[in-house]
Amino acid sequence: MQAVAADFIRPALLGASMSTRATDVDPDSELVARWQKEGDMEAFSMLVKRHERPVFGLMVRMLGDREEAADASQDAFLSLYRHGKRFRGEARFSTFVYRVAANAAKNRLRSLRRAHARSQALGVQQAGGAALPSAPRDPEDSAAGAEDQRAVQLALGKLPYDLRIAVVLREFEGQPYSEIAHVLGIPEGTVKSRIHRARSALKVLLEDFVRERSEETDS
Numbered sequence: 001m002q003a004v005a006a007d008f009i010r011p012a013l014l015g016a017s018m019s020t021r022a023t024d025v026d027p028d029s030e031l032v033a034r035w036q037k038e039g040d041m042e043a044f045s046m047l048v049k050r051h052e053r054p055v056f057g058l059m060v061r062m063l064g065d066r067e068e069a070a071d072a073s074q075d076a077f078l079s080l081y082r083h084g085k086r087f088r089g090e091a092r093f094s095t096f097v098y099r100v101a102a103n104a105a106k107n108r109l110r111s112l113r114r115a116h117a118r119s120q121a122l123g124v125q126q127a128g129g130a131a132l133p134s135a136p137r138d139p140e141d142s143a144a145g146a147e148d149q150r151a152v153q154l155a156l157g158k159l160p161y162d163l164r165i166a167v168v169l170r171e172f173e174g175q176p177y178s179e180i181a182h183v184l185g186i187p188e189g190t191v192k193s194r195i196h197r198a199r200s201a202l203k204v205l206l207e208d209f210v211r212e213r214s215e216e217t218d219s
Contacts, residue, residue: 058112071108072108169184
């Protein structure tokens with residue numbers, strides 16, 4: 001069953017769009033310089049357009065809800081605008097953007113948990129009693145593999161933040177271990193350990209779903 005689960009999880013994870021891996025040349029360097037040194041807002045707007053799709057994708061995977069993801073993405077870019085001039089080129093600008101987005105996702109998750117705790121204290125039950133929003137449902141759900149994607153998203157939502165952000169950056173965003181280490185501010189060995197733990201947890205969480213899918217295929 002472990003082997004079957006592993007074969008299922010990786011294609012399901014990789015079904016999401018993957019970002020281009022880092023190269024030696026930072027494609028954002030010119031725009032960043034214009035924004036930081038000259039206060040060029042058009043340059044900042046172009047940076048937002050370049051990174052808004054991967055940031056939104058990260059938020060969807062982390063939060064499991066498109067509306068929350070949109071709000072958290074806006075929070076991330078507001079934070080980037082306020083603090084982005086601290087960027088000194090110690091890593092690629094995209095790495096810095098992911099770092100800001102990861103913090104915004106963490107803050108949003110914390111806010112959602114507090115809201116859920118308050119609603120429980122008041123005796124108000126959220127739909128399904130879930131602490132976090134359920135996986136998004138939209139017209140794309142009719143596409144092949146959408147059921148697999150939903151199952152993986154729900155499983156991701158059960159992982160603690162530290163494991164979730166690491167595996168999302170690796171499997172969905174296609175980031176190398178070294179970049180993830182920069183984003184999260186932890187050693188590369190810790191990144192690998194968290195991703196290994198996340199994958200193992202996902203195998204367990206998806207075990208029943210994988211078995212049912214296997215039985216459907218065999219029937």
